[in-house]
Every structure is written in structure tokens, then in C-alpha cells.
Amino acid sequence: MSRRSGILEFAVLGLLRESPMHGYELRKRLNTSLGIFRAFSYGTLYPCLKTLVASGWLIEEPSGDEADATPASPLTGRRAKIVYRLTAEGKEHFEELLSHTGPDAWEDEHFAARFAFFGQTERDVRMRVLEGRRSRLEERLEKMRASLARTRERLDDYTLELQRHGMESVEREVRWLNELIESERSGRDQRRSSPEGSAQQDTSGETGGLPRHRGDTPPDPSDDTAK
Numbered sequence: 001m002s003r004r005s006g007i008l009e010f011a012v013l014g015l016l017r018e019s020p021m022h023g024y025e026l027r028k029r030l031n032t033s034l035g036i037f038r039a040f041s042y043g044t045l046y047p048c049l050k051t052l053v054a055s056g057w058l059i060e061e062p063s064g065d066e067a068d069a070t071p072a073s074p075l076t077g078r079r080a081k082i083v084y085r086l087t088a089e090g091k092e093h094f095e096e097l098l099s100h101t102g103p104d105a106w107e108d109e110h111f112a113a114r115f116a117f118f119g120q121t122e123r124d125v126r127m128r129v130l131e132g133r134r135s136r137l138e139e140r141l142e143k144m145r146a147s148l149a150r151t152r153e154r155l156d157d158y159t160l161e162l163q164r165h166g167m168e169s170v171e172r173e174v175r176w177l178n179e180l181i182e183s184e185r186s187g188r189d190q191r192r193s194s195p196e197g198s199a200q201q202d203t204s205g206e207t208g209g210l211p212r213h214r215g216d217t218p219p220d221p222s223d224d225t226a227k
Helices: 003-018 023-033 042-054 088-098 108-116 123-154 157-193
Strands: 058-062 082-086
Touching (some): 003 023, 003 042, 003 058, 003 082, 003 088, 023 082, 042 058, 082 088
């Protein structure tokens, strides 16, 4: 399985964990909620769904609308609507994927997909992913600065400006990650200092790690200029 198809499978499982959906609705959610999938087509999504069904992580059910459940006609070419539902095994598999914090979780597209499901992710896992992503970007920024220092004199003004724009994009995301990490730490410290903190379980659905001020648009990890 390619890395990109693995990201798509992860996102599909995550969306179906929220509620069952048919293919069109699922594709629309991938496009609107997860911008990294805006270029995906039905030709990519449906093989992914078939793979997940074959793995036992999804099941196909006919739509509740009797008209939609009518078999497709060779003359009309209409497809009967199928609803995809997450199985117990699929939910367990998705939760296992959510717990992964290795280098793959820090890469551009995978990080964007992981971040989209942070509301379903344990706080400690969120912290490890955020810190790993920051470390990866700091390494990238150091290489970009070194490269720019070596080639500055040979670049024309427009290429130089493009290089600066890429660096600024990475720097902006690092600042954003710093805010998120600090907010996660503050939320965790507040829970530990609370008289009831020891009796409270750290659930995965908390969003206490988000900064209070969200005026700025979060940087897009898939921005090519930041690579």
C-alpha cells in the first residue's frame, strides 16, 4: 500500500467512525473537511472502500430509501446507493492507527489527516505528534537556510523571493505548532492541578489543546512552498 492510499484509508475510517455515509457524501466530506483530498476522484475512493470492506473494516448496506436500493439498470446506468458503515474491527483498527506517533505522522499530508482527527486522539498522542512535526519542520528550516546561504548570490530576485516565501511558510507553521504544544501542556497541567484531576479520565474527544485565539488561518502542511 502506498503512503497516499494509506492516508486515504485512515481518513475514510475516521469519517465513518462519526457516522455511516454513502460514497458521494464521503467524497464531499473528504473534499470540504480535509482539503488534502480535494483532488481525489471516485476512481480513487471506491477501490479504497472495496479494500476496506474486503478487510472486514467496513460493511456495505443498502440505503434506507427503497428507490435508492433498487438495483442499477443497464439501460439507465444508475447506481444503487450503498451506505458504508464501520465495523467493530474497523473501529479497533482506526483507534490503533490513531495511537501511532512515528515519523510518518509528521509528514505533510499524513500530519494534516492526523490533525483533522485530533478530537478523537488521546492527549499524550497529540503531544507526541505535534512535537515530532515541529522537530521535522525545524530540521527542514535549517536545511533551507543553509541552502539559501550557499546559493543566494546565484539566484535572481524572483527565485530568491520564492525561497524566502517557502521559509516564511515553514516558520509560520512552527510558530503555530508552538502555540498548540503550549496549549496542550497548559491544559494538561490544569487537569493535574485540579482537585478532581485524579478522578478525571483523559478522554480522546477533548479539544483543550487548541489555542484560545484562533484568528489566524492554520498553515497548510501540504503547501508545496513549505517543502
